Amino acid sequence: MAYYVYILASGRNGTLYVGVTGNLPRRIYEHREELVPGFTKQYGVKRLVYAEAHEDVRIALQREKNLKHWSRAWKLALIEAGNPSWRDLF
Template sequence: MTYWVYILASKPGGTLYIGVTNNLVRRVYEHREGLADGFTKKYGIKTLVYFEPHDAIATALQREKNIKHWSREWKIDLIIASNPDWRDLYEDIVR
């Protein structure tokens, strides 16, 4: 099974959310449709701007925790390194 660490944004340079899941398409869909109560729904965070795969849940959870403790600047640098235009990557994962 693959586990995914992902970052959602409210807009380019906006509010960020970091999460982990074993079903990236389903989880991002839930955020986009407002089905996931909490932080993302409250702040309108729906755009998938970054994701990375992991083979083990422990590795994914540790990576999520590490990224959450990074400075905002480092998080933005991570996004920009692979997605400089802050493009919504959702269509890429549903293909």
């Protein structure tokens, strides 16, 4: 089973959200449809701009924690490296 660390954005250089899930399509659908109250619903963060897969849930959870502690500039550079046009990967 794969576990995904992902970054959502409200738009190019907008508000960012870092999360982890075992079912990326379902989780992105929940964010988009605002099915779960919280940060992404409050700030309209729905665009999948980055994702990476891990086979070990512990590694995925640690990676999520690490990314959450990164500076905003580092997160933006990570997104830009793989998705320079900030297109929605979903």
